[in-house]
Structure formats: C-alpha cells, structure tokens
Amino acid sequence: MRVKRAISGWLVLLVVLHATVIFAGFFSPYDPAEQDRKNPYLPPMRVHFVDARGRFHARPFVYSLRLHEGTFDQYEEDTSRPLPLKFLVRGASYHLLGLLPARLHLFGVQDERIYLLGSDSYGRDQLSRFLYGGQVSLLAGLLGAGVTLLVGLCVGAVAGYFGGWRDDLLMRLAELFLALPWLYLLFALRAFLPLAVSPLQAFYLIIAVLGAVGWARPARLVRGVVLSAKERDFVRAARGFGATDAYLLRRHILPEASSVLLTQAAILVPQFVLAEMTLSFLGLGVPEPVPSWGSLLSSLQQYSVLASYWWMYLPALIMLPFFLGYLGLGGELQQRREPYKIGKEPGGLR
Amino acid sequence: MKVSDNDKDMQPLVRVENLMKSYANRKITGQCEEVRAVDGVSFTIFPGATLAVVGESGSGKSTLALCLACLEKPTSGNIQFEGADISKLAEKERRTIRRKIQLIFQDPASSFNPRWSVLEIVAEPLALQGSLSRDEIRLRALALLEQVGLSPEMERRLPAELSGGQRQRLAIARALALEPSVLILDEALSALDCSTQAQIANLLVDLQSARDMTYLFISHDLAMAAHLADEIAVMNHGRIVEQGPPDKILKQPQTEITRELLAAVPRMTFARPEAQ
Structure with a gap:
C-alpha cells in the first residue's frame, strides 16, 4: 500500500512468539518424547544468580532437585550441586523446520537435566513439549482458519454477488451450521472412523472439522460486504466498460472484503487453537506421543495432578500471550478497516 | 455539430419506445407491491444532440439512465441504439454495447x-x-x-x-x-459548487463539439438543462409529462411540475436593505 503504516506491536509480538515455536528444536533443550522415568512430576527449576552462600555468579545456574526425605513426590533443591546454564550447547539431534539436521540448542546443563517448566508423569520436559506442541496446535489453528476463510469467502461471494436462489440456499445452510452443536458433530464423525488413527490423519480430521463448522460466520460477513460493494458506482462503471463478473469480483468487490477477512483470521486462529485443545483434552485430538497444547493440559483431567502439581497449569499461562497477540492484532485491523475514505485525508483514521 | 449528411441526420442514434421498468417491493406482510420507476417513456436522440431529462428526485430519471446504459434490463418496451434493439440482448452482447453508452454518476465518492x-x-x-x-x-x-x-x-x-x-x-x-457515442450524465453536476459546475459544463460543451458526442443530460436543475440541451423532457412519476425545446419549456411551461421546477431555479435579485 502506498501509505506507510506503523508496524503493529502485536504483530511483532506474534512473530517473536511464533519464531520460538517454529524453531522449537533450537529453543527447547530436549526431544519432547524423551523420557526421564527417574524424575516424574519434577517442579520447575528456579534460575539463580546468587548461590546458597550469598555469592553472586555472572552465569545463571539452577540447582538439581532431590526428593525430600520421607516423601515420594516432594522435591527440594540440592544446594551442593549447582548446574551452571550453558548457552548454544550441542544436545539431542533434531531437524530444523523438519528438514535441516541439527544438534545445537539455545541452552542446557552438563551431565544433569534442566526442567524450566517442570516435567510430566514420564519425566518429559514440559518446556520442550510446549514448544513442539505449539507447532501442532498453531498449525491446526492457522490451517483451520485458512480453510474456513476460503470456504467462507467463496460462499459469501456467490451468495452476495449472484443473489436469488443461490443466496437463499447458501444462507439457510449457513444458519443450519451456525445452529449445529459442533462438538457432538465431531463426536459422531470421530465415532465413524476407526479407533486408532495416525497422528497425521487425526490432524487433518481436526482441520476438516474446524473448517466445516466455522465457515458460516465469515460467509455471512463476506456476503454483507459484497452486497454493499456491488451497488457502488465504481462497480457499475466497470460493468459499463464491459467488465465480466469474474473481473468485478476479483478487482473491485473481493478486495473490499480483505480487511474483514484479515480481522476474522485474527479472531479465528486463537478460537481454533482452543478448539483443537478441547479436542485433545477429550482425547480426540492428535494422539500421543506427538505433543499438542491440548494433550499437554489433558493430564489435568486427573484430580491428583490438578491438586498437587501446580506447574502443570503453566502451559496454559504461557499460551495467553499468543492468544492476546492475535486478538490485539484483530482489534487493530478492525480499526484500520477503511483507510481511504473520500472526503478524508488518506489514513486519516489513525 | 449535426452531421451534414442528410440521411444520417434523419437517423436517430437512440430511440426509446414505451420503456417500462418496475421493481417488486416485498412488504413485511409478504405481499408483493409493484413499483413502476419508469412507466412508458418514449424519446429519440439524434447524433451530436443533447437531450435533457429533468425531474424531481424519485421521478425515475436514474432508472432510465441505468436501462439505457444496459446496466438494468427494462421490464418492457424497447431501446434502439444505432438502429438495433438493445433491450433484449444476452449478457455477452450487452457487454459490448455498454462500452458505447457511458454513464457518469452524481456521487464522486463512490464513482x-x-x-x-x-x-x-x-x-x-x-x-x-x-x-x-x-x-x-x-x-x-x-x-x-x-x-x-x-x-x-x-x-x-x-x-x-x-x-x-x-x-x-x-x-x-x-x-x-x-x-463512446453516447454519454449519459446522471446528475453529474449536482454535487459541485456553482463555479465548478460552470467549468465542467463548458468542458462538456467543448468535448461535444470536438468529438461529436451525444449527451443525455439528467438533472433536476432546469436552468443548467436549458443551457446545455437542444431539447428538454420533464419527467414526473416515471412518465414524460412535457417535452420541447428549452425556450418553449422555460417561457410557456405547460404543467404544474415544470412550473415548480422553474420556481426552484435560483435567481439573482438585488434586494437592497432599506435605509434606516
């Protein structure tokens, strides 16, 4: 666009957060499936600069944890064994972006293992699982939103532009889908498929279901925009120059819908990530050992975990900035909807 | 301005016969009400001439313009352009006709x-x-x-x-x-201030003589219509109620609606304040 826009702070936040998830292999210290059976439900290790004797260390360190005497799940810091943090260390091998084989990790400790977010019942590192799980959950959210918006765009454009019986049919269908209890629809769909599906199949199933239930709202929004856009004089004028329907939709009418779609995308992505989490929480998501945000939280289904291991909630807390980023961006996009109103200075809305 | 060739001079560029356009207005009760926007309009325009259609808002002027520009299909009646009926053509043929009949809108904000x-x-x-x-x-x-x-x-x-x-x-x-051979100006001057109106009107006159353009000038402003047009048609409730050369319309208005439109034309009056 011709008018230079200030880069949104929300966008920067989102880019940074997504980078940590995309390069999960580098940012996480371990493989998400790697188990440490000796250390189940280990609480998060605190990063120290000052040791037990009050001496300051320039290099941050953690203390290794040992069982409190007489208990089986209470840990305490072993102050005799500081584990200095090492940066850019070689560790478990992974594939960067699923392609490049690499062994470099942002941080790690020697000999022992570090758990900044604690460990789960198998002693798997929660931080690594969170970052890798984000790949699955965010991708499901993004792809689901993409499918939804694509379907919504096509349906809305046809209904709004051509009108008549197509409009009636598509909008009644949209109302039906809006009224559908989608969770139960999903149960029914899942029951239809074999009990054990591969992680990839389950992933596609989630996206298909999210897309199938989500298209109605964007379709109605796009239809509204198309209805008002096609009556504008510049659309009439272009028809007067011999423009075809396809040209009018592509060049004049659908660009009007772009800001609505962007705003919708920003709202839908977190919504779909949450939907994926719900599914995984209920055991209908991507199966173990592939981590996803929903399966990370699904251990909270057990009361003992809920009550005793508070750090199992932490992933939910860290997800918040992701969702806030999307919603903040969505709000900002909505405010920028009509940048070039005639009669105002371009970009005068800012 | 008019083509010297006698045969061509006699052949009208646009001939509209008994044109009718109605819309269905669906009420809340489910009843359909037929609204006749244009109700049996006939006129001809010769090449290089200007016909002004004058009327109040809601008199069907704009619907007439859209029908003529092939952007709306008339309910009945026919429109002949260069001797061929264009009101019943298929969409693909209408697309090529549209290029020859161009429309200019009132609202520059949405044009x-x-x-x-x-x-x-x-x-x-x-x-x-x-x-x-x-x-x-x-x-x-x-x-x-x-x-x-x-x-x-x-x-x-x-x-x-x-x-x-x-x-x-x-x-x-x-x-x-x-x-294009025909330019339809649908209230094209109405949104402009007086001096700009005059400039654009002069531009239109210049273009007409330079390019031998034919205009259909649609307006509610009888004075401007009289200035630009060779003939004026006054429309009311979808019908043409009076038609004739500008002089005749201005000097001997036959209908009430024309007198009202005439009365709406602003006049220069020098009302000196009384000395106190």
Whole structure:
C-alpha cells in the first residue's frame, strides 16, 4: 500500500512468539518424547544468580532437585550441586523446520537435566513439549482458519454477488451450521472412523472439522460486504466498460472484503487453537506421543495432578500471550478497516 | 455539430419506445407491491444532440439512465441504439454495447475505487478492452487526463486527494476512454459548487463539439438543462409529462411540475436593505 503504516506491536509480538515455536528444536533443550522415568512430576527449576552462600555468579545456574526425605513426590533443591546454564550447547539431534539436521540448542546443563517448566508423569520436559506442541496446535489453528476463510469467502461471494436462489440456499445452510452443536458433530464423525488413527490423519480430521463448522460466520460477513460493494458506482462503471463478473469480483468487490477477512483470521486462529485443545483434552485430538497444547493440559483431567502439581497449569499461562497477540492484532485491523475514505485525508483514521 | 449528411441526420442514434421498468417491493406482510420507476417513456436522440431529462428526485430519471446504459434490463418496451434493439440482448452482447453508452454518476465518492490511483482509474476501461499494451494504455490514459484539464502529475494521487471538480473531470476522462457515442450524465453536476459546475459544463460543451458526442443530460436543475440541451423532457412519476425545446419549456411551461421546477431555479435579485 502506498501509505506507510506503523508496524503493529502485536504483530511483532506474534512473530517473536511464533519464531520460538517454529524453531522449537533450537529453543527447547530436549526431544519432547524423551523420557526421564527417574524424575516424574519434577517442579520447575528456579534460575539463580546468587548461590546458597550469598555469592553472586555472572552465569545463571539452577540447582538439581532431590526428593525430600520421607516423601515420594516432594522435591527440594540440592544446594551442593549447582548446574551452571550453558548457552548454544550441542544436545539431542533434531531437524530444523523438519528438514535441516541439527544438534545445537539455545541452552542446557552438563551431565544433569534442566526442567524450566517442570516435567510430566514420564519425566518429559514440559518446556520442550510446549514448544513442539505449539507447532501442532498453531498449525491446526492457522490451517483451520485458512480453510474456513476460503470456504467462507467463496460462499459469501456467490451468495452476495449472484443473489436469488443461490443466496437463499447458501444462507439457510449457513444458519443450519451456525445452529449445529459442533462438538457432538465431531463426536459422531470421530465415532465413524476407526479407533486408532495416525497422528497425521487425526490432524487433518481436526482441520476438516474446524473448517466445516466455522465457515458460516465469515460467509455471512463476506456476503454483507459484497452486497454493499456491488451497488457502488465504481462497480457499475466497470460493468459499463464491459467488465465480466469474474473481473468485478476479483478487482473491485473481493478486495473490499480483505480487511474483514484479515480481522476474522485474527479472531479465528486463537478460537481454533482452543478448539483443537478441547479436542485433545477429550482425547480426540492428535494422539500421543506427538505433543499438542491440548494433550499437554489433558493430564489435568486427573484430580491428583490438578491438586498437587501446580506447574502443570503453566502451559496454559504461557499460551495467553499468543492468544492476546492475535486478538490485539484483530482489534487493530478492525480499526484500520477503511483507510481511504473520500472526503478524508488518506489514513486519516489513525 | 449535426452531421451534414442528410440521411444520417434523419437517423436517430437512440430511440426509446414505451420503456417500462418496475421493481417488486416485498412488504413485511409478504405481499408483493409493484413499483413502476419508469412507466412508458418514449424519446429519440439524434447524433451530436443533447437531450435533457429533468425531474424531481424519485421521478425515475436514474432508472432510465441505468436501462439505457444496459446496466438494468427494462421490464418492457424497447431501446434502439444505432438502429438495433438493445433491450433484449444476452449478457455477452450487452457487454459490448455498454462500452458505447457511458454513464457518469452524481456521487464522486463512490464513482471510483478508493484504493486506486488516478492513472489506474483512467486506465481501467482501456485495460478491459484487452488489446493494448501496458505502455499504450499509459500513454492514452495520460492523454485523456490532459483532454479534460487534469495535469498528468496527478496520476499517482488517490481519488480522496482530488477536489470535487477534479473528480468529475476524472470521471469524464474515464468515460471517454472507450470513445463512446453516447454519454449519459446522471446528475453529474449536482454535487459541485456553482463555479465548478460552470467549468465542467463548458468542458462538456467543448468535448461535444470536438468529438461529436451525444449527451443525455439528467438533472433536476432546469436552468443548467436549458443551457446545455437542444431539447428538454420533464419527467414526473416515471412518465414524460412535457417535452420541447428549452425556450418553449422555460417561457410557456405547460404543467404544474415544470412550473415548480422553474420556481426552484435560483435567481439573482438585488434586494437592497432599506435605509434606516
């Protein structure tokens, strides 16, 4: 666009957060499936600069944890064994972006293992699982939103532009889908498929279901925009120059819908990530050992975990900035909807 | 202005016969009410001439314009253009006819895509023709801008950055791009202030003599219509109630509606304040 826009702070936040998830292999210290059976439900290790004797260390360190005497799940810091943090260390091998084989990790400790977010019942590192799980959950959210918006765009454009019986049919269908209890629809769909599906199949199933239930709202929004856009004089004028329907939709009418779609995308992505989490929480998501945000939280289904291991909630807390980023961006996009109103200075809305 | 060739002179460019356009107005009760926007209108326009259609808002002028520009299908009646009936053509044929009958709108705010630059706007009809190269399109578009008195330096501006008069000049330039034989001006001057109105009116007169254009001038302003047109038709409730040369309409109005429109024309009066 011709008018230079200030880069949104929300966008920067989102880019940074997504980078940590995309390069999960580098940012996480371990493989998400790697188990440490000796250390189940280990609480998060605190990063120290000052040791037990009050001496300051320039290099941050953690203390290794040992069982409190007489208990089986209470840990305490072993102050005799500081584990200095090492940066850019070689560790478990992974594939960067699923392609490049690499062994470099942002941080790690020697000999022992570090758990900044604690460990789960198998002693798997929660931080690594969170970052890798984000790949699955965010991708499901993004792809689901993409499918939804694509379907919504096509349906809305046809209904709004051509009108008549197509409009009636598509909008009644949209109302039906809006009224559908989608969770139960999903149960029914899942029951239809074999009990054990591969992680990839389950992933596609989630996206298909999210897309199938989500298209109605964007379709109605796009239809509204198309209805008002096609009556504008510049659309009439272009028809007067011999423009075809396809040209009018592509060049004049659908660009009007772009800001609505962007705003919708920003709202839908977190919504779909949450939907994926719900599914995984209920055991209908991507199966173990592939981590996803929903399966990370699904251990909270057990009361003992809920009550005793508070750090199992932490992933939910860290997800918040992701969702806030999307919603903040969505709000900002909505405010920028009509940048070039005639009669105002371009970009005068800012 | 009129073509000297006698045969051509006799052949009208546009002949509208008993044109009717009605819309179905669905009420909340489910009943359908037929609204006749244009109700049996007939007229002819000769090449190089200007017909003004004058009427109050809601009298069916704009619907008439849309039907004539092939943007709406008339309910009944026929429209002959260059001797052929164009009111019942298929969409594909209408598309080619539309290029020859161009429409200029009243509202400059919605006449242009607000995201497009001046150059893109003028170039659109040329690009839609599909037979010109990018460079040719650009050259022609700049020439068109110059013809209507816009400087080529404005090519990168957005419509929001133009004045009302500049926007209407831009609309005229765009409409001329396809070298139409008829230009329909649907309240094209109404949104402009007085001095700008006069400038654009002069531009229209100049273009008519230079290009042998035929105008259908639609307005509620009887004075401006009389200034520009060879013939005036007064419309009311979808019908033409009075038709004739401007002199006759101004001096001997036959109907009440014409007298009302005449009374609405602002007059210069010098009312000196009484000395106190």
